[in-house]
Amino acid sequence: MAVASGSEVPAQSPPEGPASTSRALGGGALKIVRGFLTLREGSIIVVAIVTAVYFSANAKNFATLSNFKTLLPYFAPLAILGAGEVFVMINGEIDLSIGAVYLLSPFVFYKLNQAGVPLVPAVVLSLFVSMAVGAINGFFVAVIGISSFVTTLGMLFTLDGLTLIISHTAPVATPGTSALHVNSFAQVFGGGTYSELIWALGIVVILQAVLTFTRWGVYTVAVGGNRLGSAEAGIRVRLVLIRNFVLCATCAGLVGILEAVRAVTATPDPSGSNDILFQGIAAAVIGGTLLRGGSGTVVGALIGALFLGVLHDGLIIQGVSANYLDLYLGLAILIAMSVNVYVQRVRTGSGLG
Amino acid sequence: MAEQGLPTEKIVAPTSAPDDVLRVEHISKSFGPTTALRDVNLHLRKGEVLGLLGDNGSGKSTLIKIICGFQKQDSGQMFLHGEPFEPKSVDDARAQGIDAVYQDLALVDELSVYHNMFLRRERVRVPIPFLNNALMRRETRKALDDIGINIPRLDVPVARLSGGQRQAIAVARTVSGDANILLLDEPLAAMGAKEGGQILELIERLKEDGEVTVMMILHNYAHVFATCDRVNLLQDGVIALDKPTAETSVDELNEIVVEEYRRARAAAIAEDTAAQAAAAAAAAATAS
Numbered sequence: 001m002a003v004a005s006g007s008e009v010p011a012q013s014p015p016e017g018p019a020s021t022s023r024a025l026g027g028g029a030l031k032i033v034r035g036f037l038t039l040r041e042g043s044i045i046v047v048a049i050v051t052a053v054y055f056s057a058n059a060k061n062f063a064t065l066s067n068f069k070t071l072l073p074y075f076a077p078l079a080i081l082g083a084g085e086v087f088v089m090i091n092g093e094i095d096l097s098i099g100a101v102y103l104l105s106p107f108v109f110y111k112l113n114q115a116g117v118p119l120v121p122a123v124v125l126s127l128f129v130s131m132a133v134g135a136i137n138g139f140f141v142a143v144i145g146i147s148s149f150v151t152t153l154g155m156l157f158t159l160d161g162l163t164l165i166i167s168h169t170a171p172v173a174t175p176g177t178s179a180l181h182v183n184s185f186a187q188v189f190g191g192g193t194y195s196e197l198i199w200a201l202g203i204v205v206i207l208q209a210v211l212t213f214t215r216w217g218v219y220t221v222a223v224g225g226n227r228l229g230s231a232e233a234g235i236r237v238r239l240v241l242i243r244n245f246v247l248c249a250t251c252a253g254l255v256g257i258l259e260a261v262r263a264v265t266a267t268p269d270p271s272g273s274n275d276i277l278f279q280g281i282a283a284a285v286i287g288g289t290l291l292r293g294g295s296g297t298v299v300g301a302l303i304g305a306l307f308l309g310v311l312h313d314g315l316i317i318q319g320v321s322a323n324y325l326d327l328y329l330g331l332a333i334l335i336a337m338s339v340n341v342y343v344q345r346v347r348t349g350s351g352l353g
Numbered sequence: 354m355a356e357q358g359l360p361t362e363k364i365v366a367p368t369s370a371p372d373d374v375l376r377v378e379h380i381s382k383s384f385g386p387t388t389a390l391r392d393v394n395l396h397l398r399k400g401e402v403l404g405l406l407g408d409n410g411s412g413k414s415t416l417i418k419i420i421c422g423f424q425k426q427d428s429g430q431m432f433l434h435g436e437p438f439e440p441k442s443v444d445d446a447r448a449q450g451i452d453a454v455y456q457d458l459a460l461v462d463e464l465s466v467y468h469n470m471f472l473r474r475e476r477v478r479v480p481i482p483f484l485n486n487a488l489m490r491r492e493t494r495k496a497l498d499d500i501g502i503n504i505p506r507l508d509v510p511v512a513r514l515s516g517g518q519r520q521a522i523a524v525a526r527t528v529s530g531d532a533n534i535l536l537l538d539e540p541l542a543a544m545g546a547k548e549g550g551q552i553l554e555l556i557e558r559l560k561e562d563g564e565v566t567v568m569m570i571l572h573n574y575a576h577v578f579a580t581c582d583r584v585n586l587l588q589d590g591v592i593a594l595d596k597p598t599a600e601t602s603v604d605e606l607n608e609i610v611v612e613e614y615r616r617a618r619a620a621a622i623a624e625d626t627a628a629q630a631a632a633a634a635a636a637a638a639t640a641s
Contacts, residue, residue, distance in 0.1 A: 209483075213483040213484055214477075214482060214483060214484065215475050215477065215482070215484070218464065218468055218472070218475060218484065221461065221463050221464055222461040222464060222472060224463075225461040225462055225463040225464065226459070226460065226461045226462065228457065228459075229455075229457060229458070229459035229460060229461060230459070230461065230472075231423070231443075232418075232423055232443065232453075232455050232457070232459040233443070233459045233472045233473045234442065234443035234444045234447060234473040235472070235473055236442075294461075294462070294463040295463055
């Protein structure tokens, strides 16, 4: 009971009354469960854990350290992409160009390095290029007034094309990396075993803090929830939109470089980057972020990405034929989301939180 | 009173007084082909409560949005304490002491009661500018207690609250700020008698303090005569009547409004007749 009421807000306790004392024990356990589901991400955490337990029981190599290392690249990049996308989606918009930014940024990095810019400054400059892409997206959406779906679809094709042009459709060796040996630059920027995981966790923690504890976060929710009302209250709606597009594109550009460093080469393959785009959005949506805006969490995107990673990795370990993989993945997403929605309905119906 | 007729084309009362805090001169505003405000002259005297009346769509809300910096007039000028007043934004007007409660309340359903109370005026900590939720929660509780509005939990999203509670939050938000000119667009619309009475009481108290000047859009004449010192009637894009409440009556206000309907109806009938005549003429032409 003490644990349960501790997790609640103090204001909740007075109206409780004496009714709960007799069944304190059972009620307490129930309350913990309900309190947990009160979290916006609660339901997807349950689904992710159930999935992991299922694979642990059914695939004997699933719950091992080496498999965890195999799993990391499946989910860490998606967590970062999803984290950025969450901000745009809470605004009630969508960014379809994250895959294209992800594709372009390692080639910008490569070109800058070829032109004589040292490694780390070249990374920073490529991130500035990604930011500029985000600012252009934001400008078209917030100032010109084109829907974000159309704007970022246009940006997707533009950047895919640009990448093909500047790369001459040929893969390049990622600067600062070598297939034989992982140097300190590569260690930090995606080459190290846990490098992407650390980036992902760091970014998720920082962005969740921004969303929950700062004005930026409050305004992001406000603009997504009631755009006219936000403007009437004096919030600079355009600025809020633009900076969230910038944030989202920066995350995508960073992931592009991390992945290119990890893979040692950068490949100009737009179909691969489209896949990344949809998985990034899936991570955000599975994590409880609403497409209509006003609600969502960064931690949810991390767990959504973890769910996708566990599913992907688990199916492969179980020896599912490659032809069936996408089918199972798709069905699993639909089932997981249905459970998610159902649990959320129970949660809001319960009147908690 | 009624013999005064309909002075829509000329301005009835003096548009300035020595103790004006705000003067609005020759303001006009159109939205595409629709003229909302034609030539509005209006003044607010320090410490008074002005009731702004008018039919639906007469431009009352537009006028408030112009004064509080949300929209810009097409022509005309405003003066705040005698100085030219050209608000660049809502923030700018607020910094100069003008704040508004909008008809749509400008609340964000997904945010908590206290985040809505402090929307755009968030309290943050130093040196890291994290939101000071504890402080905002405390000050929200205090502001609501001052009005006498009871909202048990301040951390629930405002989507969970009743229409009256939401409106109370919007009013409390504006009143508890630093503004000394308050523009209230139908502050009692969604409220029950008890909550509405509390808001009117609050306005009464503000009036007694004498520091705050209020302009309110109201539809209920009982509220107007209970609270307002003076009424302005907005009609056809101009102020058609400007009188102290004591010198007018429900009958006079009603008469003006009824007359407006009568005129509108006469115009509609005339239009209909003209259209019928035209149709008849056309039919006759084709027949021959």
